[in-house]
Amino acid sequence: MERLEIQVFLTLAKELHFGRTAERLFISRARVSQSVQKLERAIGAPLFERTSRRVRLTPLGQQLYEDIEPGYRLIKAGVARAEAAARGVDGVLRIGFLGAAAGEFVLDAIGAFTARYPGTDAQIKETQINSIITPLRAGDVDVLVTQFPIDEQDLTSGPVVFSVPRMIAVPRRHPLAERTSASLEDLAYNKVFACIGEVPMYWQEHNTPLRTPSGRPIERGESASTLQETLALVGAGKGISPVGADVAQHYTPRGVIYVPLEDVEPLEYGLVWRTAGENARVRGFVRACMDTATAKQA
Numbered sequence: 001m002e003r004l005e006i007q008v009f010l011t012l013a014k015e016l017h018f019g020r021t022a023e024r025l026f027i028s029r030a031r032v033s034q035s036v037q038k039l040e041r042a043i044g045a046p047l048f049e050r051t052s053r054r055v056r057l058t059p060l061g062q063q064l065y066e067d068i069e070p071g072y073r074l075i076k077a078g079v080a081r082a083e084a085a086a087r088g089v090d091g092v093l094r095i096g097f098l099g100a101a102a103g104e105f106v107l108d109a110i111g112a113f114t115a116r117y118p119g120t121d122a123q124i125k126e127t128q129i130n131s132i133i134t135p136l137r138a139g140d141v142d143v144l145v146t147q148f149p150i151d152e153q154d155l156t157s158g159p160v161v162f163s164v165p166r167m168i169a170v171p172r173r174h175p176l177a178e179r180t181s182a183s184l185e186d187l188a189y190n191k192v193f194a195c196i197g198e199v200p201m202y203w204q205e206h207n208t209p210l211r212t213p214s215g216r217p218i219e220r221g222e223s224a225s226t227l228q229e230t231l232a233l234v235g236a237g238k239g240i241s242p243v244g245a246d247v248a249q250h251y252t253p254r255g256v257i258y259v260p261l262e263d264v265e266p267l268e269y270g271l272v273w274r275t276a277g278e279n280a281r282v283r284g285f286v287r288a289c290m291d292t293a294t295a296k297q298a
């Protein structure tokens with residue numbers, strides 16, 4: 001049996017219609033009939049009952065379908081895995097993410113990625129705000145969905161895949177807690193937490209500026225190494241901290257109120273990977289993330 005004969009037989013057995021079978025296989029109806037006739041001659045008995053009104057499998061045809069269809073699926077899967085391996089896609093892809101919103105996005109993107117590349121084992125790892133890009137350089141992750149900006153010579157910053165509005169986390173009894181919104185100018189009258197650790201200074205200044213738009217200095221408060229530590233300090237009345245709206249959705253510690261920050265652009269999240277470590281798996285995941293982002297915006 002030739003490959004086309006098998007494809008024609010299995011497709012016709014599902015469709016039970018010569019025209020639809022021809023359309024699915026991108027061949028002519030005559031070619032479908034010829035393939036079926038050739039297969040029936042080789043086996044020595046009819047596989048289909050054909051009338052002017054309908055097509056159906058004979059008992060022998062049904063038996064043949066049940067015998068070869070599972071094997072054909074295995075062959076197709078094996079060929080797909082071999083093709084993926086030849087393209088360098090099969091293997092393990094370690095994906096890092098920063099924060100709850102990035103984690104949810106990564107899960108959606110992994111679904112699209114693994115459906116396209118079933119031979120790849122996608123593993124996920126949460127990163128911390130005090131070491132945003134360290135896991136990449138340490139080789140703990142291959143690609144990272146994190147808060148921008150990231151501008152490093154050895155790293156490639158890919159597309160922005162989503163953004164979240166900014167807010168300020170303040171103590172429950174803070175004057176801003178009574179407000180429906182706040183501005184960057186309000187930061188000048190408070191101690192604002194800074195993040196310690198291996199965090200680029202430009203990243204800190206972008207997310208927690210040193211001055212307000214009018215030029216007033218913003219005083220730095222205590223340093224924190226994780227989001228949970230920052231929110232604990234806020235709840236204890238030690239200061240305030242700019243955060244993303246996703247933080248307000250997922251973390252509600254006692255004593256903390258979130259106030260929308262109006263006069264500032266949303267926080268952007270995007271993909272980052274080691275330039276020297278780019279491969280087919282990374283490129284495939286980037287495409288899956290872009291497709292996921294497009295689907296979410298639709």
